[in-house]
Amino acid sequence: MQSYGFVGAGEIAAAIVEGLSTGVTDPPPIVLSPRNHDVAHNLAARFPNVRVCGSNQEVLDAAEAVVVAVRPQVAQEVLAQLAFRPEHVVVSAVAGVGLAQLSEWVSPAGRIVRSIPLPTAARAASRTAMYPDDAVARALFESVGDVVVPGDEPTLNTFSAATSTFAAHLDQLATIASWMAEHGVDPQDADGYVAHVYGELGRTLARHEGTLGELAGKHMTPGGINEQFLAGLRRDGVPDLVRRGLDDVLARVKGQ
């Protein structure tokens, strides 16, 4: 069975490890780097298939498929200290670091894949964008959800930029709830109501088969209040602001 090594045991590594190890009869062997100590040891205590190594190099020595999940700022320093082998498959989750750069840092490893796993990997529900296609990376991410493989690396950067919008989306929901509270609704009721409504809308969205525009249309009565609210935001330039914000993030992700 394929074993997996993780260099960097933080939020996203923990989500993938949890997804690989939960509710599976025969989970894969997983080795973790010693940092973050608490996260790594907590995962090893929860899952018998998970072991914490003494060093990053031990992770590479124990596994051919290596997931790199450290922050972008330390990636070069961490990888440069490690001795990779030609047979290693390096699956990077590091945002904004391109294949050309990675291949210098992990030489002589020849198979390198960039990926954008999502925290929902923890419940095997991450749609992971990855590039290029690779059987080992595909098997890994299909174990914790499904995959989408764009046609080239610049397009992967577009997926990466799109994932920058989660906090703003949730902040809009927080704005709606606090506006409700300012207008007389108990704050807890407001939060609970908004979370419920949008949680259920998310389920509808996940099951919907047409375009997002069609789904929006289904939630608008002609002349109704949804149409009124949307028209107001469009008139005030909100979609253009969203596009501009995404353009800025894309430039950063491309290293411009």
Ligand SMILES: NC(=O)c1ccc[n+]([C@@H]2O[C@H](COP(=O)([O-])OP(=O)(O)OC[C@H]3O[C@@H](n4cnc5c(N)ncnc54)[C@H](OP(=O)(O)O)[C@@H]3O)[C@@H](O)[C@H]2O)c1
């Ligand atoms: N979180 C997400 O949803 C998400 C999604 C897709 C991609 N990513 C990418 O995944 C990477 C990790 O993100 P994250 O959110 O998981 O960050 P994080 O929670 O900060 O995890 C990074 C981990 O790297 C460890 N680390 C630092 N220096 C190390 C070293 N020399 N050797 C081994 N491990 C070291 C840190 O340990 P210490 O705590 O001891 O410093 C920490 O456990 C980032 O590049 C990010 O762009 C994240």
